[in-house]
Amino acid sequence: MRIYCTRNELNRAINNVSHSIPTRTPSPILEGILIETKGDRMYLTATDTNMTIESNIPVDSEGDVSFVIEEKNFANIVNKLPEEEILMDYNHEKNQIKINSGKSSSTFNCFSADEFPRFNIGEGQKIILSKKDIKNLIRKTSFSASADELNGVLTGILIELGEGNLRMVAVDTFRMAIYNAKVDTDEKLSIVVPAKLLGEVSKIISDDDNDEQLFMEIVDNKVVMLFDNNRVILNTLNGKYIDYNRIIKAESSIKIRTSRIELMKSIDRAAIIASAQNNNLIKMKIEDDQIEITSLSEKSSIKEMVEIMKEGDNLEIGFNSRYMMDVLKVIDDEEIILSMSDSVKPCIITPLKGDTYLYLVLPVRIS
Numbered sequence: 001m002r003i004y005c006t007r008n009e010l011n012r013a014i015n016n017v018s019h020s021i022p023t024r025t026p027s028p029i030l031e032g033i034l035i036e037t038k039g040d041r042m043y044l045t046a047t048d049t050n051m052t053i054e055s056n057i058p059v060d061s062e063g064d065v066s067f068v069i070e071e072k073n074f075a076n077i078v079n080k081l082p083e084e085e086i087l088m089d090y091n092h093e094k095n096q097i098k099i100n101s102g103k104s105s106s107t108f109n110c111f112s113a114d115e116f117p118r119f120n121i122g123e124g125q126k127i128i129l130s131k132k133d134i135k136n137l138i139r140k141t142s143f144s145a146s147a148d149e150l151n152g153v154l155t156g157i158l159i160e161l162g163e164g165n166l167r168m169v170a171v172d173t174f175r176m177a178i179y180n181a182k183v184d185t186d187e188k189l190s191i192v193v194p195a196k197l198l199g200e201v202s203k204i205i206s207d208d209d210n211d212e213q214l215f216m217e218i219v220d221n222k223v224v225m226l227f228d229n230n231r232v233i234l235n236t237l238n239g240k241y242i243d244y245n246r247i248i249k250a251e252s253s254i255k256i257r258t259s260r261i262e263l264m265k266s267i268d269r270a271a272i273i274a275s276a277q278n279n280n281l282i283k284m285k286i287e288d289d290q291i292e293i294t295s296l297s298e299k300s301s302i303k304e305m306v307e308i309m310k311e312g313d314n315l316e317i318g319f320n321s322r323y324m325m326d327v328l329k330v331i332d333d334e335e336i337i338l339s340m341s342d343s344v345k346p347c348i349i350t351p352l353k354g355d356t357y358l359y360l361v362l363p364v365r366i367s
Helices: 008-020 071-079 131-144 147-154 194-203 244-246 260-273 321-330
Strands: 002-006 034-038 041-047 053-059 067-068 085-091 098-103 104-111 127-130 155-161 165-171 175-182 189-193 213-219 222-227 230-235 254-259 281-287 288-295 302-312 315-320 337-339 346-352 357-361
Touching: 002 008, 008 034, 008 041, 008 053, 008 071, 008 085, 008 194, 034 071, 053 194, 067 071, 071 104, 127 131, 131 165, 131 175, 131 194, 131 213, 131 321, 147 155, 155 194, 175 244, 175 321, 189 194, 189 230, 194 230, 213 254, 213 357, 244 357, 254 260, 254 357, 260 281, 260 288, 260 302, 260 321, 260 337, 281 321, 315 321
Parallel strands: none
Antiparallel strands: 002 085, 034 041, 034 067, 041 053, 053 230, 067 104, 085 098, 098 104, 127 213, 155 165, 155 189, 165 175, 175 357, 213 222, 222 230, 254 302, 254 337, 281 288, 281 315, 288 302, 337 346, 346 357
C-alpha cells in the first residue's frame, strides 16, 4: 500500500515524537514509532510510558494501515533523503516498508502495531492557554526542580490555575522558582508534572505563532496537551507538594535594587575563579551603595563591584554562583530587587513592581 508525503512534514513529525523515545528500554517495541494512516492524515506516535507524543501530517494514501518502525535509522534516513517528495510502500505480508525519494530506496522491517502499548484517554474539559505562556513558564521554572529522583514530587513542577492566573512552581533543596502569567480562563486546577517531561514538551512547541492556543486537559491523573497537530500525554506525580507560600512570606530587612545585567556579568566572571569543590562559592559584601563580589582558588582571585540602591543594614553573604546565574539568565527585566535578612536566610529575587516572578536562593555558609 502506497503513502505519499513530504520530507519536511515527515521529518518534523519524527523529530517531535522522538522526544518520548526512551534512551534505555528492555522492550524493543518502545524503540519504535507507531505509524497509522487514517484518511488523508498520517499519525506518528512514540512513548516511554511516562510521556506519549502523537504528531500528525497530511498524506495521500491508498488506504488505512498501521505498523511500528524502529526510530533511529528511520529518522536518520528521512532526514537525509534527496528529494522533498517521499513514497512509502508498505508490504503487509512481509511487514516491511520501502521508502523511496529521488534515486534513494531503503527497506525497513516493521513490528506489528498490535504490540505497541495503547493509552485509552477519555476527554476532559479543555483549558485554553497560550503556547507562548506555557513555553515561557517552563523555561523560567524547570531549572529549579530537583534532579534527584529520591526527592519524589519535588522532581516535578507544580501547575496551579485559578482566578485568571497560571502559576508554575519548582523547588529543590537550595532554591525555588515561581512564575505567573495572566490567562483568560476561570478554570481551577493544581497538579504536579515531572519537570523533565515538561522540558521535552517545551522543545516541540514551535516558536512560530506563539500567540496560538494550546489546549490542556486533565484526564485520569494525566495531562493532555494539544497544539500544532500534536497530542502529548504526560503522567503526573502523586504526593503533597511543599507549602511554598510559607517559605516566601518570611520578612526581609534588607532590600537591594540593582541592574540585573551588571550583577549577572560580575557573577559570571567571579564564577570562573570559584571552585566546584567549594560549592562554586562567591562572596558578596553588601555595603552602602555597592556590592563587592569576590571568589578565590588556590591559584587566583577576583573582585567585582556592582552599584546598588540599598535599604537596611550592611551584610556579608555567600552563594553558589551557578544557582544565582540560573536565575539571572531567565529574567528579562533590566532591574531587580534582592531581599535578604542575614547570612543564613534565603535571598529572594523579585521584579521592581508586581509579582510576575519570585526566585529564592539559599546562601552558602561562609567563615
